[in-house]
Amino acid sequence: MSGSAKSLLFTAVLCVVCSLLLTAASSGLRPYQERNILIDRHRNVLLAAGLIEPGRKVGEAEVEALYAGRIRELRVDPEGRILEGAERARPDGLPLYLIQEEGEVRGYIVPIDSRGLWGPIQAYLAIDRDGQTVKGFAVTRHAETPGLGGEIEKEWFRRNWVGKKIATREGTFVSVAIAKGKVEEGVPESKRPHYVDGISGATMTGRFLTAGIRDSLSRYEPVSIRFRRNQIAEWEKTLPPARP
Amino acid sequence: MTTAAARPWAAVRRTAAYKEIVKALWRANPISKQILGICSSLAVTVQLETALVMSLALTGVTAGSSLAVSLLRKAIPRNIRIIVQVAVIATLVILADELLKAFLFDVSKQLSVFVGLIITNCIVLGRSEAYALNHPPGQAFLDGLANGVGYSSVLLGVAFFRELLGSGKLFGATVIPEAFYRAGYVNNGLLVLAPGAFIMIGLFVWLEHTLLERK
Numbered sequence A: 001m002s003g004s005a006k007s008l009l010f011t012a013v014l015c016v017v018c019s020l021l022l023t024a025a026s027s028g029l030r031p032y033q034e035r036n037i038l039i040d041r042h043r044n045v046l047l048a049a050g051l052i053e054p055g056r057k058v059g060e061a062e063v064e065a066l067y068a069g070r071i072r073e074l075r076v077d078p079e080g081r082i083l084e085g086a087e088r089a090r091p092d093g094l095p096l097y098l099i100q101e102e103g104e105v106r107g108y109i110v111p112i113d114s115r116g117l118w119g120p121i122q123a124y125l126a127i128d129r130d131g132q133t134v135k136g137f138a139v140t141r142h143a144e145t146p147g148l149g150g151e152i153e154k155e156w157f158r159r160n161w162v163g164k165k166i167a168t169r170e171g172t173f174v175s176v177a178i179a180k181g182k183v184e185e186g187v188p189e190s191k192r193p194h195y196v197d198g199i200s201g202a203t204m205t206g207r208f209l210t211a212g213i214r215d216s217l218s219r220y221e222p223v224s225i226r227f228r229r230n231q232i233a234e235w236e237k238t239l240p241p242a243r244p
Numbered sequence B: 001m002t003t004a005a006a007r008p009w010a011a012v013r014r015t016a017a018y019k020e021i022v023k024a025l026w027r028a029n030p031i032s033k034q035i036l037g038i039c040s041s042l043a044v045t046v047q048l049e050t051a052l053v054m055s056l057a058l059t060g061v062t063a064g065s066s067l068a069v070s071l072l073r074k075a076i077p078r079n080i081r082i083i084v085q086v087a088v089i090a091t092l093v094i095l096a097d098e099l100l101k102a103f104l105f106d107v108s109k110q111l112s113v114f115v116g117l118i119i120t121n122c123i124v125l126g127r128s129e130a131y132a133l134n135h136p137p138g139q140a141f142l143d144g145l146a147n148g149v150g151y152s153s154v155l156l157g158v159a160f161f162r163e164l165l166g167s168g169k170l171f172g173a174t175v176i177p178e179a180f181y182r183a184g185y186v187n188n189g190l191l192v193l194a195p196g197a198f199i200m201i202g203l204f205v206w207l208e209h210t211l212l213e214r215k
Helices: A003-048 A060-070 A085-089 A149-153 A155-159 A189-194 A203-219 A221-228 A233-237 B004-014 B016-027 B038-042 B049-073 B080-103 B105-113 B113-122 B124-131 B139-166 B178-182 B196-214
Strands: A071-076 A094-101 A104-114 A121-129 A135-141
Touching: A003 A060, A003 A071, A003 A121, A003 A135, A003 B080, A003 B105, A060 A094, A060 B080, A104 A203, A104 A221, A104 A233, A121 A203, A135 A149, A135 A155, A135 B178, A149 A203, A203 A221, A221 B016, A233 B080, B004 B016, B004 B080, B016 B139, B016 B196, B038 B113, B038 B139, B038 B196, B049 B105, B049 B124, B080 B113, B080 B124, B105 B113, B113 B124, B124 B139, B124 B196, B139 B196
Parallel strands: none
Antiparallel strands: A071 A094, A094 A104, A104 A121, A121 A135
């Protein structure tokens, strides 16, 4: 057999062996990985809702217990009506999470799907029951550069969001944008409630995330309007009753 | 040291494993003597936990790839040997990454790209190309293991000082007593940042070179 034919054959065999190994590992480990991702998603929903203090390590069991007790997963249609039963499978339905306590809605959580510099960014933005004040923000998946865009998942950046407003006092939607640099330095006083501090060296990540948040929030604007007008009695009925 | 206690050590000292590991720890330490693998040692040494997991992953990959390349060394066609080695290393790195994602999800999130970047770590390809390709499997495996241990020693050393002085913690548990902070002690923020790691690694290089010179 000639030299190059041998090389080709060797490469082919090596590739097949490597791919078999990787396929076996990938499919064998998938159930574990998917469970980890689910727990991590729940943990970030709770983090956005402010139900887990930042920096504290919370075990799997505690995450699941908190999530089951305090978060309610709903699907709503684009007009902000709750979808029930068979309607839940509607393709234009949107996932929404309610934060509940003792039979009352304390706020809601909007999933954010955004582009990033290197790949999609998935995050959660929790909003108070007034329909405009941000309760918290947490990133659950991203592929940004560690140390630059990757800072979006850090606590200092998340803390930035608490108390910001997605709408003006009159109720007009404006979203919350990521400023270039510090808010105090570059944003006029009247607009500061709608801006958070940017990350230096990650202008593009900020720009993508700002657009992604605006898109996601505008899709959920009918829901936010219901909250702003306090028309959520129907929603509260869906909650389990308060414990005596 | 008494002679009775020294004797079992003498036997251990004669073994090939001992010699290899000592060599990789001191005379030919991948980080502090050969200045390889600096990128990951700057990035993952903020905490001991991430440094430990990274060390285990790299040691596993280096030992595994050296063993595999050594087993295949007679079959690998010379003209494509680098590609073959990279394929073997890449497979092992992806395996390590998948395992971390399945069983150590939080740490794997913190390590992010750095596990994947083991592929480009010069230590792994260096040992495989320079040693495993022309040594039998047993020795090659040992050499990979020894170099992994050498890498880990510096990584853990740097992480120990960075976590202790930078955040006052070890393995995430606070060790600097509250009273110190009340008395005015402040964590050194520089050590949490990458330049702090650079200085720390520099100190390790200096220490190792000076100690060796004395001998």
